[in-house]
Amino acid sequence: MKKGIYLDIRPLTGTVGEYLPLTVSIVNKSELEPLWDYMVGKYHYLGYEKMIGPRIKYLVTYKGTPIAALSYNRAALKVGVRDKFIGYDEDGKRIFLKHIVNNNRFLILPWIKIKNLASYLLSQTLKRLKIDWVKMYGTRPLLVETFVDHSKYSGTCYKAANWIYLGETKGFSKEGNTFVYHGNKKAVYLYILNRNYKSFIPCHQPHKKRERVPNMMLNIPDWSPTILEDVGITVEEVQNLGSMLDDYLSIYDECYTHVGQRKNCEGFVKGLLSNIDRKSIEPIALEYFGEKGVRPMQIFFKSSLMDDEKMLEIYQVRLSSDIAEPDGMLNVDGSDFPKKGKASVGVQRQYCGILGKRENCQAGVFIGYSSSKGYGLVDRRLYMPEKWFTEEYQKLREESCVPEDIQFKTKVDIASDMLKSTIASGKFPAKWIGCDSFFGRDKEFLASLPENYYYFADVPENLKVFIQMPVIGVPEKNGRGKRFTKERALTDPIPVSSIANDTSIPWQRIILAEGSKGPIVADVKILRVIDAEDIGGKTYLPGKEQWLYIRRYTDGKTKFSLCNAPEDIPMEELHKAATMRWPIEQCFEECKSYLGMGDYEARSWPAWHKHMLLVMVAHLFITELRFYFKKNSGSNHATGQTSY
Numbered sequence: 001m002k003k004g005i006y007l008d009i010r011p012l013t014g015t016v017g018e019y020l021p022l023t024v025s026i027v028n029k030s031e032l033e034p035l036w037d038y039m040v041g042k043y044h045y046l047g048y049e050k051m052i053g054p055r056i057k058y059l060v061t062y063k064g065t066p067i068a069a070l071s072y073n074r075a076a077l078k079v080g081v082r083d084k085f086i087g088y089d090e091d092g093k094r095i096f097l098k099h100i101v102n103n104n105r106f107l108i109l110p111w112i113k114i115k116n117l118a119s120y121l122l123s124q125t126l127k128r129l130k131i132d133w134v135k136m137y138g139t140r141p142l143l144v145e146t147f148v149d150h151s152k153y154s155g156t157c158y159k160a161a162n163w164i165y166l167g168e169t170k171g172f173s174k175e176g177n178t179f180v181y182h183g184n185k186k187a188v189y190l191y192i193l194n195r196n197y198k199s200f201i202p203c204h205q206p207h208k209k210r211e212r213v214p215n216m217m218l219n220i221p222d223w224s225p226t227i228l229e230d231v232g233i234t235v236e237e238v239q240n241l242g243s244m245l246d247d248y249l250s251i252y253d254e255c256y257t258h259v260g261q262r263k264n265c266e267g268f269v270k271g272l273l274s275n276i277d278r279k280s281i282e283p284i285a286l287e288y289f290g291e292k293g294v295r296p297m298q299i300f301f302k303s304s305l306m307d308d309e310k311m312l313e314i315y316q317v318r319l320s321s322d323i324a325e326p327d328g329m330l331n332v333d334g335s336d337f338p339k340k341g342k343a344s345v346g347v348q349r350q351y352c353g354i355l356g357k358r359e360n361c362q363a364g365v366f367i368g369y370s371s372s373k374g375y376g377l378v379d380r381r382l383y384m385p386e387k388w389f390t391e392e393y394q395k396l397r398e399e400s401c402v403p404e405d406i407q408f409k410t411k412v413d414i415a416s417d418m419l420k421s422t423i424a425s426g427k428f429p430a431k432w433i434g435c436d437s438f439f440g441r442d443k444e445f446l447a448s449l450p451e452n453y454y455y456f457a458d459v460p461e462n463l464k465v466f467i468q469m470p471v472i473g474v475p476e477k478n479g480r481g482k483r484f485t486k487e488r489a490l491t492d493p494i495p496v497s498s499i500a501n502d503t504s505i506p507w508q509r510i511i512l513a514e515g516s517k518g519p520i521v522a523d524v525k526i527l528r529v530i531d532a533e534d535i536g537g538k539t540y541l542p543g544k545e546q547w548l549y550i551r552r553y554t555d556g557k558t559k560f561s562l563c564n565a566p567e568d569i570p571m572e573e574l575h576k577a578a579t580m581r582w583p584i585e586q587c588f589e590e591c592k593s594y595l596g597m598g599d600y601e602a603r604s605w606p607a608w609h610k611h612m613l614l615v616m617v618a619h620l621f622i623t624e625l626r627f628y629f630k631k632n633s634g635s636n637h638a639t640g641q642t643s644y
Contacts (some may be wrong), residue, residue: 072614075100081167279596300609328371329432345400375583464493493532
């Protein structure tokens with residue numbers, strides 16, 4: 001083996017789901033490039049050869065162990081079946097060829113026997129290639145080709161990853177300025193990255209059909225300056241954003257039944273990312289489509305047959321591929337939206353967290369996800385107050401298009417259902433479950449959480465706990481009152497706010513995260529406490545022992561959390577859990593401040609859920625901008641690594 005290069009040759013078997021997440025790194029001109037070169041030279045049947053021109057080398061590792069290597073470079077000059085399939089002339093080919101990329105090497109080390117790994121890596125690296133190639137070489141890849149030696153391989157993984165078989169080569173290879181016949185014909189496969197690739201061919205006359213949202217609109221320089229400042233993008237980099245957004249939105253193409261849905265969907269996302277003051281249907285439609293575009297967009301939100309669930313599925317897969325980690329955190333949070341009137345679906349006078357009082361509002365329940373790589377929202381559901389299921393509200397339910405199978409559920413029940421569904425999907429591996437104080441104070445909710453997760457639950461400042469195990473007994477009769485018969489704690493628990501104010505328990509300063517303007521710090525108090533179980537009449541019994549984690553931010557705000565992790569858990573893990581709760585609050589702040597999360601004016605059930613979904617889609621684009629521009633991000637993306 002080459003000096004200084006070592007490979008773990010212990011076999012890995014099973015299914016690809018058992019080995020997620022996998023880390024995919026660009027190794028061009030890095031200290032890992034010699035390892036990539038060695039692996040390909042030693043174990044690929046074609047060996048290693050120096051690539052000239054644009055190229056990307058991807059190294060795939062599992063927990064630091066190399067398992068696969070892939071590379072993409074410039075396309076072959078002449079491929080008869082490919083050129084016939086595309087249908088360009090020589091002049092068109094000369095210009096268009098730069099948009100074709102060749103998958104020239106794909107190696108899975110011979111001792112790696114993971115089922116479906118090959119097609120999975122092809123699918124995932126192609127998603128990344130669309131962005132990486134633009135970033136590194138300034139050209140949009142539209143098609144990807146590869147050649148398979150059918151005498152050695154059947155091409156099954158390419159077929160499974162939806163590549164198109166075009167036919168065979170003629171058995172020639174280029175040597176210098178001539179082509180020499182060698183007789184070894186190879187199968188040609190093509191993957192379409194952009195289904196509108198023919199519009200990039202010079203002088204091509206497309207068939208008559210409705211076009212997707214034009215790139216011109218996506219490139220209009222009206223991006224929100226606040227968003228760009230937050231991401232850290234320069235003026236020069238702004239010109240690439242339209243192309244990047246177009247590529248990003250194309251992953252949702254299969255969600256539409258006709259081009260009008262795509263037009264309204266992509267136009268609305270563009271509006272959410274723009275500098276429009278109010279990001280609701282009418283202002284966005286007027287800005288991009290004029291007065292005639294308002295009604296179609298209203299219909300799109302209320303009754304469009306766009307496959308929202310498919311879009312959510314694609315979104316979740318993409319979000320997971322960007323930020324999932326084995327020790328991530330699933331977060332349960334509520335968010336309220338003040339609304340006037342009584343006609344908006346689910347609206348009623350109830351406690352509104354954003355206003356800090358009872359007010360007319362709608363309440364949403366959200367599942368989020370956070371890790372050391374990033375954060376984002378996973379799912380959303382509108383809470384429907386119980387009175388909305390009475391006979392009095394039947395007409396409003398119908399007008400609001402509330403599905404007939406929707407029944408009254410508490411916010412806690414909704415959160416439990418969404419959490420179970422998210423865990424069952426397997427997309428978001430996690431060690432922790434976090435929640436805000438509304439859910440954290442509900443002991444039944446905490447008790448219902450899966451046993452193989454630790455919870456890190458925010459709680460209100462008046463929640464009572466015991467600092468030490470109290471004495472249990474039956475109090476003696478005092479005065480003429482009733483004689484006590486039931487056992488209880490003979491000492492009273494104290495509110496967690498009292499512990500924060502107790503000067504005998506010291507504060508410890510820690511760095512929660514590295515923000516764009518410097519470290520985000522907080523003072524913390526961490527101690528073991530005992531639950532106070534309220535048994536009525538202002539009397540209590542001790543419950544289970546757990547951690548109380550108090551953090552006081554520099555702005556004076558104090559947060560209280562309970563955690564059921566074992567007593568011997570390293571403090572570093574508790575600190576990490578605290579850092580994964582904070583980003584979800586940041587996520588809501590970004591969605592409301594930048595992306596118009598609360599600006600919607602639609603009144604129906606479908607429109608509310610579609611609006612929230614598109615806000616999530618827009619937020620993921622911002623997240624990926626942070627990754628790919630390597631700004632304001634402490635994630636692995638800043639070093640060119642992505643986990644899938």
